[in-house]
Amino acid sequence: MTLFTGLSAFPITPTDASGHVDVIALTRLLERIRLAGADSIGLLGSTGGYAFLSRDERRRAVQAAMTSVGGKIPVIVGVGALRTDEAQALARDAKAAGADGLLLAPISYTPLMEEEVYQHFVAVAEAGDLPLCIYNNPGTTKFTFSHALITRLAKVANITAVKMPLPSASDFKGEMALLRQETPKDFSIGYSGDWGAAAGLLAGCDCWYSVVAGLLPVEALALTRAAQAGDTAEAERLDQKFQPLWSLFKEFGSFRVMYAIAEALDLCRTDPPRPILPLSEAEKPRVRNALDHILT
Numbered sequence: 001m002t003l004f005t006g007l008s009a010f011p012i013t014p015t016d017a018s019g020h021v022d023v024i025a026l027t028r029l030l031e032r033i034r035l036a037g038a039d040s041i042g043l044l045g046s047t048g049g050y051a052f053l054s055r056d057e058r059r060r061a062v063q064a065a066m067t068s069v070g071g072k073i074p075v076i077v078g079v080g081a082l083r084t085d086e087a088q089a090l091a092r093d094a095k096a097a098g099a100d101g102l103l104l105a106p107i108s109y110t111p112l113m114e115e116e117v118y119q120h121f122v123a124v125a126e127a128g129d130l131p132l133c134i135y136n137n138p139g140t141t142k143f144t145f146s147h148a149l150i151t152r153l154a155k156v157a158n159i160t161a162v163k164m165p166l167p168s169a170s171d172f173k174g175e176m177a178l179l180r181q182e183t184p185k186d187f188s189i190g191y192s193g194d195w196g197a198a199a200g201l202l203a204g205c206d207c208w209y210s211v212v213a214g215l216l217p218v219e220a221l222a223l224t225r226a227a228q229a230g231d232t233a234e235a236e237r238l239d240q241k242f243q244p245l246w247s248l249f250k251e252f253g254s255f256r257v258m259y260a261i262a263e264a265l266d267l268c269r270t271d272p273p274r275p276i277l278p279l280s281e282a283e284k285p286r287v288r289n290a291l292d293h294i295l296t
Helices: 023-036 055-069 084-097 114-128 147-153 172-182 194-202 217-228 232-252 254-264 284-295
Strands: 006-009 040-043 075-078 101-104 132-135 159-164 188-191 207-210
Touching (some): 006 217, 023 040, 055 075, 084 101, 101 114, 114 147, 147 172, 188 194, 207 217, 254 284
Parallel strands (some): 006 040, 075 101, 101 132, 132 159
């Protein structure tokens, strides 16, 4: 369970308007995460815009990451694709480049059935031959993993973790108890949805798959470590500092807001891939105000 634990930071993938990865800017973001001491990097996750990139550009991003931070911090690579054979190829690319683990979401234009998702994951897990995390992200994929399907996949070789959306009624302990009854002892259960991170970590989840840590790794790590130590007061105090940003994430979607954060912090100036539009000039002061609330 050592790979999928603690704070996994998910940076944006800076590109030009044609979808070519800006390797220099990406390397800068990855080095910030490494220097902050995060537990892993989630490269080419939803925040990394993997679905908007060609296989060649995804390969370039992985190679750049391994050149800059490989061996210094674990790198988990998103390998989701519409077709199973494409996802298998991406998994092989990631392994060949030296990635430490894989993250897979069931992307599809046609709604998928559980057996289709099961077979897709089995095929990609075998092809990649690396520890693989199930990406349960119904907000984007429109597919929700049942507990039965997660339990079934947890028995497949190489599938060792699940990245869950926030549970209904914030019942982290109840959901984790159900999953842990039926999954192997070392199967990792983590959560995305940054505004639920403090509650999830305090409830004992294994990993926070964090959007904001991709650009604010020091601050996200402080919240993580406080929660892991069981310091409820400190974790909640730090979470309160993030509240204005969580509100923006909920209103505009974290993907759009992250690009505005990168610009506000002068880390890189790049727009999200079209058709996604950047935040308007009228909205950007709210991002700067939210950052001031965190950084002061």
